Amino acid sequence: MFFRRRARADREFREAQREGFALLQQLAQEPSPFETVQAEAPAPDGLDSEAVVSDYPPVELRAPSRQDVDGFMMRWGQPLVIDEEVRTCPQCGAYRDWIVFCMRDDSVWLRCRAGHETKESSLDAAWYNRNSGPVDRYHPTLEEGLRHLGH
Ligand SMILES: [Zn+2]
Structure with missing residues (x-):
């Protein structure tokens, strides 16, 4: 019975851990007001976005958008x-x-x-x-x- 008890203790620990993570993720997903403003800002037009996206991975690794192709x-x-x-x-x-x-x-x-x-x-x-x-x-x-x- 040692193994079974230990397994249950492990399981309970993992469940508690999972709940903790879930809570953390929930908190992380709530957008801050700043992020909301960013998301609603109009996308820059084609020429400007070239400079803005220069830190992104190469074009072939990204899903294409109109400006990329x-x-x-x-x-x-x-x-x-x-x-x-x-x-x-x-x-x-x-x-x-x-x-x-x-x-x-x-x-x-x-x-x-x-x-x-x-x-x-x-x-x-x-x-x-x-x-x-x-x-x-x-x-x-x-x-x-x-x-x-x-x-
Ligand atoms: Zn022809």
Whole structure:
């Protein structure tokens, strides 16, 4: 019975310890007024945040936010009609199966199946956001993104 009693004593000790920890964690999680103010402050815009986040780990170790990534990409299988005009690749004449990029500078680029990339100046980030789904995947390189999208 020695072992059993000892085990129970250990268990009781651990339970007491756990309760103590839980209380400590609860206290630690209660935000101080200062932290609350920080959380509600508006996020700095893209350029300023570069300097602010410089102490963070490298980009590839972080979950990407809009300012971190080089751009967004989506597949656009249908012909792309802008102002009632079907866009074609100026180099090979392709008119569908695009990859559409939205870059950091809000420019939108079309990439045809053959890999020709053309800036589409009549489209912008607002158009891209209206037409793309939520971001569900982060590609560390452009090549991986293209592979994922079937190009
Ligand atoms: Zn092309």
